[in-house]
Amino acid sequence: MARINLDDIRHAYMASPRGDGDFALKRVHHTFDDGGAYALLGPSGCGKTTLLNIMSGLLKPTEGKILFDGRDVTGLSTEERNIAQVFQFPVVYDTMSVRDNLAFPLRNRGVAPDEIERRVAEILEMIGLADRAGQKARGLTADDKQKIALGRGLVRSDVSAILFDEPLTVIDPHMKWVLRSQLKELHRRFAFTMVYVTHDQTEALTFADQVVVMNDGEIVQIGTPEELFERPNHTFVGYFIGSPGMNVIPVDVEGTTARIGAHRVALPGGAAIDAGARTELGVRPEHVRIGNQGIPVQIDRVEDTGRRKIVHALLDGRQIAAIVPEDAGVPAEPRVTFDAAGINLYANSWRVALGPAEEGARP
């Protein structure tokens, strides 16, 4: 187990990068605490896998250093770093039995046979393949193969960290849920440092204590699932997390009011905003109330998702979404109000603190 420091990491896949645009990772400076469960969340191509491969040593960063418990490991190989990693598509050794697949990483490291037997039996039990331990891996389904791959990642007890690169992509939804809970359970029992890459917000939010949201080669926000949901630091986090994402409405700010066209919204506090900055109001659909007061809207369409309804409406010509309970009606002349607690203000896409009481936002 180790604390992992990423010290001003930059990475480019081309030989001689010039501009910022050439970098797949622009500048990442972050610490993964010993024993933490982290998720790296972001859209495809945002650099999450690159960052993961840099941590495991499959890639050497163009610039910057990686420290494990304060020791510089930037130049060390994957093996020397003692990292376990599980990949997106199942990697199994076809000609080996399920048991041998699991024992392989241990045998390569010269672990004592009785210790290997004990660990393998434990993992077989956990991934639910104990009854097929002697079978060749070749004939198994993609699900089972990925379970073997997960098992190989978990079989070593002395690893510095376990890295997961979208490991549940090929698993069917029910099994996904089971495996994710098992990983979580495992984390609780053994306190491995775990980093889990995914583009699926549900996966990230349920797995991790701390979610690192990435976009376009940069970390945009690090926080607990709750922080990401209630106080998105960047409009990207706002609409990437949540279903549907946060409503982002361009506004003009005057003191503690925001103007949307001819309408006014009271802000919970005032904010210092640079002159000329592009200002936007961010409100999650969960915090939009539809009733007889507030700003008039036209209903565009209503989606029924089962337990609740998503109302898509036009406010001053812009799409906004609201989530209302399944049995709630929509008035004939609907108007919307925003919960004060759910109002966020953004200047040039970054969140600004409102009022004196609030902290934590990026200056």
Next chain:
Amino acid sequence: MTKTWNNRAWFLVLPVLLLVAFNAIIPLMTVVNYSVQETFGNNLFFLEGTKWYQDVLTSSRFHASLLRQFTFTFIILAIEIPLGVAIALTMPRSGPWVSVCLVLMALPLLIPWNVVGAMWNIMALPDIGLLGYGLNKLGIPYNFTRQPFAAWFTVVLMDVWHWTSLVVLLAYAGLRSIPEAYYQAAKIDGASRWSVFRYIQLPKMNRVLTIAVLLRFMDSFMIYTEPFVLTGGGPGNATTFLSIDLVKAALGEFNLGIAAAMSIIYFLITLLVSWIFYTLMMRGDEQ
């Protein structure tokens, strides 16, 4: 849905039937015809039954060339398959050198077979050839027209030069199809270079290698042109492989019955070995 029965549909099979008839069945039946009859001039034929087959199967000459044939095929397979895999493993996986390597590898395959024979013949000549002259200069007595061992050495070397590329290309294609994640996982698992080969590369090349062995078996078992041009089957009968012996019997000695019976036996051996390979390959797939 109702099915319409129309026997005229059988006419649709006719073109294929004609094609197969003219390029396989009719020539084969002609050979079968010769193999059971005594043939004289003026198209006189006398039925002989299985006499020619008995003659061939009991003839020590046939046994000798069959043994030479199997020995040759075994030797070149034992050299070309491991060598081809080894070369494929050292080839770059990406970058500008890939196409250079591929073209270099494909070159021997593009040369007409009799040219290959002629090239090696000249190269191996003891008085002027690079190989022949060189070996003699190094103090190794070498004359492929007199020493059976030297003749075998040259024929095997020629075949290795000519055909190892095929194995290389097939093995390389197999290697290229392995996703990068396998190598990464192996690194993570701390696998040695040998383990990577044994548990990742070899299993993934299994299919193409089976095909490579099959192709090289078929081709080398029917080898004719190159040794014919290089050694003409000599010295003595040292490099008289099955096909060379067959042509000697058919065209040199005009023993049509014997040659026809030999052809059929030859054909059945090839068919049998191919069938065994096919069965093994299919069984491998089912697992």
